[in-house]
Amino acid sequence: MKIQDARGHLREIVIGAGALIAVLAVYMFSGPTVYSGVTEVSMRDDGFSPAVIHVTRGTRVRFFNEGSFWHWPASDPHPTHDRYFGLDPLRGLAPHEAWVFAFDVVGTWGMHDHLDPSLRLRVVVVGDSE
Ligand SMILES: [Cu+2]
Numbered sequence: 001m002k003i004q005d006a007r008g009h010l011r012e013i014v015i016g017a018g019a020l021i022a023v024l025a026v027y028m029f030s031g032p033t034v035y036s037g038v039t040e041v042s043m044r045d046d047g048f049s050p051a052v053i054h055v056t057r058g059t060r061v062r063f064f065n066e067g068s069f070w071h072w073p074a075s076d077p078h079p080t081h082d083r084y085f086g087l088d089p090l091r092g093l094a095p096h097e098a099w100v101f102a103f104d105v106v107g108t109w110g111m112h113d114h115l116d117p118s119l120r121l122r123v124v125v126v127g128d129s130e
Contacts (some may be wrong), residue, residue, distance in 0.1 A: 004112060016020055017111065022055055022102065026074060031054075032052075032054045032124075033054065034054045034056060034126060035053065035054065035059055036057070036058075036059055036110045037059060037060070038048075038054065038059070038060045038061075038062060038100075039053070039059060039060075039061055040056060040061070040062045040063075040064055041053060041060070041061055041062070041063050041073075041121065042064055042066040043063055043064065043065045043066060043067060043071040043073060043085045043093070043113065043119075044066050044067045045067035045069050045071075045118045046049070046114070046119075047113075047120070048073075048111075048119060048120070048121035049066075051120065051121055051122070052060045052121070052122045052123075053121070053122075053123055053124070053125070054124045054126065055065060055103055055123065055124070055125055055126070056125070056126055056127070057104060057105070057106055057125055057126065057127055057128060058102060058103070058104055058126070058128075059103055060100050060101070060102045061100070061102075061103060061123065062098050062099075062100045063070070063089075063098060063099045063100070063101070064091070064096075064097075064098045065093045065094065065095050065096060065097050065098070066095075066096075067095060068095055069095070069115075070092040070093060070094055070095070070115055071092065071093055071113050071115060071116075072089065072091070072092040072093065072097065072113055072114035073087075073089065073093075073101075073111055073113065073114075073121070074087065074088045074089075074111060074113075074114045074121075075087035075088055075109060075110070075111055076109075076110035076111060076112060077110075078112055078114065078117040079114070079117075081114070083109070083110070084105065084107075084109050086101075087109065087111065088114075089100060092114070092115055103123060103125045106125050106126060106127050107124075107125055108122060108123070108124050108125075109122070109123045109124075110122055111123060113121065
């Protein structure tokens with residue numbers, strides 16, 4: 001192999017590595033998708049989808065029971081549901097039933113399925129300017 005060829009390969013490798021690092025940096029530093037207005041969380045028999053959601057203050061989240069069992073979205077802690085007052089439909093939702101809640105308080109809110117508290121959701125509410 002000539003020295004000229006070796007330099008050419010080295011240059012390609014350096015450019016390739018640089019491109020890879022740039023793509024990773026964009027991926028790592030781009031924040032999560034933040035929803036506004038109305039958005040939906042599915043309640044499935046194996047858990048919430050998505051399991052973490054970011055919304056702006058005032059966003060209405062529609063909890064839709066997509067499963068074949070009843071589900072009950074509620075604020076932590078179980079069973080009192082009083083960390084975020086009102087974040088509780090006060091009853092389970094039948095399959096295909098929905099319940100809408102407007103998140104007006106900035107913060108990170110843990111939620112669970114009251115009928116199966118191992119199923120968890122985290123709602124991150126950010127201010128309008130964030
Ligand atoms: Cu509960």
